[in-house]
Amino acid sequence: MNPANHMGFIVASYAAAVAVVGVLVAWVTLDYRTQRSRLADLEMRGVTRRSAPARSERSIEQAKEEA
Amino acid sequence: MAIADLANPTRFLKFANRTIPWLSGLTVIVFAYGIDQAMLAPDDYQQGATVKIMFLHVPSAWLGMLGWGVMSVAALGTLVWRHPLADVAAKAAAPIGAAFTLLCLVTGSLWGRPEWGTYWVWDARLTSELVLLLLYLGVIALWRTVEDPSRAARAAAILTLVGAVDLPIIKFSVDWWNTLHQGSSVFRVGGSTIDSSILVPLFIMAAAFTLLFFTLHLAAMRNEILRRRVRTLRLMQASAVS
Numbered sequence: 001m002n003p004a005n006h007m008g009f010i011v012a013s014y015a016a017a018v019a020v021v022g023v024l025v026a027w028v029t030l031d032y033r034t035q036r037s038r039l040a041d042l043e044m045r046g047v048t049r050r051s052a053p054a055r056s057e058r059s060i061e062q063a064k065e066e067a
Numbered sequence: 068m069a070i071a072d073l074a075n076p077t078r079f080l081k082f083a084n085r086t087i088p089w090l091s092g093l094t095v096i097v098f099a100y101g102i103d104q105a106m107l108a109p110d111d112y113q114q115g116a117t118v119k120i121m122f123l124h125v126p127s128a129w130l131g132m133l134g135w136g137v138m139s140v141a142a143l144g145t146l147v148w149r150h151p152l153a154d155v156a157a158k159a160a161a162p163i164g165a166a167f168t169l170l171c172l173v174t175g176s177l178w179g180r181p182e183w184g185t186y187w188v189w190d191a192r193l194t195s196e197l198v199l200l201l202l203y204l205g206v207i208a209l210w211r212t213v214e215d216p217s218r219a220a221r222a223a224a225i226l227t228l229v230g231a232v233d234l235p236i237i238k239f240s241v242d243w244w245n246t247l248h249q250g251s252s253v254f255r256v257g258g259s260t261i262d263s264s265i266l267v268p269l270f271i272m273a274a275a276f277t278l279l280f281f282t283l284h285l286a287a288m289r290n291e292i293l294r295r296r297v298r299t300l301r302l303m304q305a306s307a308v309s
Contacts, residue, residue: 006117006181013120013174017127020170021279024163028286035293042300047307049300 074152076292083289090282097275104268111265120178122269125253126276127171131199132234133280134164138206139231142224152288154220155295157227158210159287163280165203172196183247191240192248195233202230216295 042048101122111118137160144153175193176186187193206223213219241250252260259266 006115009177009181010116010119013123013177016173016177017123017170020166020173024166024283027162028283028290031290032286032293035290035297038297039293039300042297042304045304047300047304049296 074150076152076155079152080289080292083285087282087286087289090278090285094275094278094282097271097278101268101271101275104271108265108268114182117178117181118265120174121265122272124171124174124178125269126273127167127174128196129273130276130280131164131168131171131196132237133277134160134167135199135202135227135231135234137284138164138227142227145220145224146228151217151220151295154216154224155288155291156284157220157223158216159291160284161203161206161210161223163283163287165200165207167276167280168196168200168203172200179247188247190246190248191244192237192246195237195240199230199233199237202226202233206230216298 105119105122108119108122110116138157141153141157141160144150145157172193175196179188180186206226209223209226210219213222240246241248253266253269261269
């Protein structure tokens with residue numbers, strides 16, 4: 001068995017794994033940023049949960065910057 | 068912090084925020100070690116270098132099934148205890164489990180071509196694995212179709228528990244039917260048939276993939292909790308305007 005003949009299949013498998021893991025990590029990271037940004041936007045407009053602790057202007061600014 | 072405390076979404080978010088960076092770091096370290104060991108592992112006496120595909124294919128297959136297992140437990144939490152965090156866990160696990168099932172099918176296909184001479188055959192193991200992917204896609208579609216999360220959760224939970232029948236079929240398909248896919252070689256009565264020089268790197272890669280699964284799952288659950296908060300706030304805003 002000549003390993004060189006099959007190197008393409010091995011490389012393709014590892015490339016597929018990198019692609020799938022990359023897409024998953026990107027999806028989770030971008031989704032987190034999106035939700036944080038939406039929450040910060042709502043809080044800036046004064047829409048907050050009743051159970052949420054009162055936030056100072058400084059913490060709202062900080063949340064906006066982080067988002 | 069007691070396990071029961073994590074049932075509270077706010078406490079769960081604090082736990083996730085603290086845990087995710089550590090889990091991510093540990094995942095990277097175990098992956099680096101696992102890939103190093105996998106590359107140093109000797110070629111198989113029959114399959115040659117293509118055995119390196121096994122270090123991706125087998126953990127992906129396990130995690131595809133683990134994902135559905137997590138969803139099945141969460142489905143019980145939804146239907147029996149009606150706990151919203153169970154809905155969140157199930158919804159967050161579906162895309163991750165689907166991705167690993169897809170990776171299992173792709174790497175299996177790329178492994179099959181040099182070993183069997185074909186990318187695909189409709190044998191019981193391959194077909195039941197494809198059914199698992201279709202079930203994942205069905206559940207994801209269901210979550211996206213029903214707008215109310217609690218209604219979607221109940222429908223998805225029922226489909227998940229029905230779909231759990233596929234897990235033993237995947238596991239035992241190679242025993243129940245004649246398949247081109249090889250029989251069990253890791254977890255079997257009488258011990259593994261794989262030499263330790265290949266088995267140890269396989270277990271390290273499986274540990275790395277499992278850590279990755281739980282890191283991604285925790286992060287996706289955090290996102291889902293935040294998404295529900297956004298939805299609630301928007302509904303509050305809309306009702307205040309009207």
